[in-house]
Amino acid sequence: MLTVSNICKTFNAGTVNEVRALRGVSLTIPEGAFLIILGGNGSGKSTLLNAVAGTFQLDQGKIELAGENITRWPEHRRARLIGRVFQNPFTGTAPNMSIAENFALAARRGQGRGLGWALSRRLMDELRDRVRELRMGLEDRLGNAIGSLSGGQRQALTLLMATWLKPALLLLDEHTAALDPKSADLLIRATADIVSRHKLTTLMVTHSMQQAVNLGDRIVMVHRGAVACRFEGADKQRLRVPDLLARFEEMRRREMLDESAAALLEKTYV
Amino acid sequence: MTLLLGALTIGLILSLLALGIYISYRVFGIADITVDGSITLGAAICAVLLIKHVNPLFATLAGFGGGLVAGAVTGVLHTKFNINSLLAGILVMTGLYSVNLHVMGKSNVPLLGADSSTKWAERLGHSWFRAPEVNVMGWLVGARDLAMLLIVISLIVAACLVLYWFFRTELGTAMRASGDNPQMIRALGVNVQRYCIMGLALSNGLVALAGGLLAQYQGFADAQMGIGMVVWGLASVIIGESLTGSRSLGLAIYGAVAGSVLFRLLVAIALRWGLNPNDLKLVTALFVFAALVLPQLLQRRKRAATLAKPQSQS
Numbered sequence: 001m002l003t004v005s006n007i008c009k010t011f012n013a014g015t016v017n018e019v020r021a022l023r024g025v026s027l028t029i030p031e032g033a034f035l036i037i038l039g040g041n042g043s044g045k046s047t048l049l050n051a052v053a054g055t056f057q058l059d060q061g062k063i064e065l066a067g068e069n070i071t072r073w074p075e076h077r078r079a080r081l082i083g084r085v086f087q088n089p090f091t092g093t094a095p096n097m098s099i100a101e102n103f104a105l106a107a108r109r110g111q112g113r114g115l116g117w118a119l120s121r122r123l124m125d126e127l128r129d130r131v132r133e134l135r136m137g138l139e140d141r142l143g144n145a146i147g148s149l150s151g152g153q154r155q156a157l158t159l160l161m162a163t164w165l166k167p168a169l170l171l172l173d174e175h176t177a178a179l180d181p182k183s184a185d186l187l188i189r190a191t192a193d194i195v196s197r198h199k200l201t202t203l204m205v206t207h208s209m210q211q212a213v214n215l216g217d218r219i220v221m222v223h224r225g226a227v228a229c230r231f232e233g234a235d236k237q238r239l240r241v242p243d244l245l246a247r248f249e250e251m252r253r254r255e256m257l258d259e260s261a262a263a264l265l266e267k268t269y270v
Numbered sequence: 271m272t273l274l275l276g277a278l279t280i281g282l283i284l285s286l287l288a289l290g291i292y293i294s295y296r297v298f299g300i301a302d303i304t305v306d307g308s309i310t311l312g313a314a315i316c317a318v319l320l321i322k323h324v325n326p327l328f329a330t331l332a333g334f335g336g337g338l339v340a341g342a343v344t345g346v347l348h349t350k351f352n353i354n355s356l357l358a359g360i361l362v363m364t365g366l367y368s369v370n371l372h373v374m375g376k377s378n379v380p381l382l383g384a385d386s387s388t389k390w391a392e393r394l395g396h397s398w399f400r401a402p403e404v405n406v407m408g409w410l411v412g413a414r415d416l417a418m419l420l421i422v423i424s425l426i427v428a429a430c431l432v433l434y435w436f437f438r439t440e441l442g443t444a445m446r447a448s449g450d451n452p453q454m455i456r457a458l459g460v461n462v463q464r465y466c467i468m469g470l471a472l473s474n475g476l477v478a479l480a481g482g483l484l485a486q487y488q489g490f491a492d493a494q495m496g497i498g499m500v501v502w503g504l505a506s507v508i509i510g511e512s513l514t515g516s517r518s519l520g521l522a523i524y525g526a527v528a529g530s531v532l533f534r535l536l537v538a539i540a541l542r543w544g545l546n547p548n549d550l551k552l553v554t555a556l557f558v559f560a561a562l563v564l565p566q567l568l569q570r571r572k573r574a575a576t577l578a579k580p581q582s583q584s
Binding site: 053074075076077079080082084086091092093094095096097101102104105106108109110111113114115116117118119145161 | 436438439440441442443444446447450451453454455456457458459460461462517
């Protein structure tokens, strides 16, 4: 279970470039639940995911995962509990190393690394079986450099790597955003399959409303670094893309109203 | 033939330097200039201990240990204090100049009369070949030189095997990944800073090992012997990559050794043909410059040709 309590983060504080990226965000993901974070560009959804991953330290707030307070843990320490798939297909793998070597690294996620052989026969056998399940024909190319594969293939392998050891939390950071529609569709299907099969607690960031509607069992909409609305249970099941669009439109209108009201107040009193 | 044997032996000894540079430059992407100081440090520690009648094996290993520490210091400056890697290397290299002088007590330590690996080679040569000279394919070569070459070959083969094994272990694989994609390996639970420190330590340890062996082969350690060694190592790595490519770890390690030997042979031939020894460092620097720039120029030309092609067709 993941509990995020009142987290705040301001980048470049005290400068002209100051950005209040997170303003008191709180959310909970029960064990085995699949939460989608939805929001427009610059809404703070990726910052929220990075805060959970430990990419930066928070200004305020608390993050608890699997009963541990991980707020001050560095990113590499959190990896013991968190599996992650990045937005950029080139970020999740070591391009000059073979597919098998990349998996050997993933097979020790968050554990000590000693002087034993990284690639054991047992790992290779298991790897062949699990890569075969992706139906990409990569099980016979495990010795090839992973950098020679397409973006879609690399993202699918990154997903498999992130879930090789069952993580307490799986983070998906717009992992289909850089792919063509066909590859994105295949990856989404693989994601749904792996998440449901292993009953993974998952936090996925996306700006695709279709994905938000089809996947997951709860949605949190983020706007200007804060939670704007939540959908769970029956509300989430009933939700369709036009409903989400309407919510976005409403938020945009409210924002414009706020801005025009501020301008009026400034004109009248300043 | 003696010249060839000497060039081969020095080339093989300096292949440890090339392997060290391979780790820092190709694995971590850091042009680590610490090696100019750590090769001298290895030579200095080894020479001083040999004069104090320490076993040559321990003296050489102590030099290796000195290099480990020097590399670790550069790694700490770079990762923990956020100093640019090049500047961190310059700082440690500059500091090592004084350290080396303190270790040696003077700028040059001759090893005359000290029991070193060269003396071992001499004794082994006598016991193996039972003559001061040996006939190798019609050429007469000194038994000592041949024995020394055989010792160095076995040492380098052992070092390469150990390095190959290390980089295939869980620890070594993670170290390679730390240089290949730090963001990814951090997300898999590796403390990239710690691995960078370990990698630079290992790199400079190998370089210092080369220094210790070189001092024993040459018969002296000198405070100036490290100048330009980073460029020498880079040249060896670049030549090696053009010989073997870098498709696999084994080929890359083999390439670094082959590059070092070939480069030393080329230098020996150039000197034999009358190249002024004073110009050697300049020629080496120009060679590395050309090796770094030529691929870019070729790529630019290729791109320009590709862009021009559709226009000429239309």
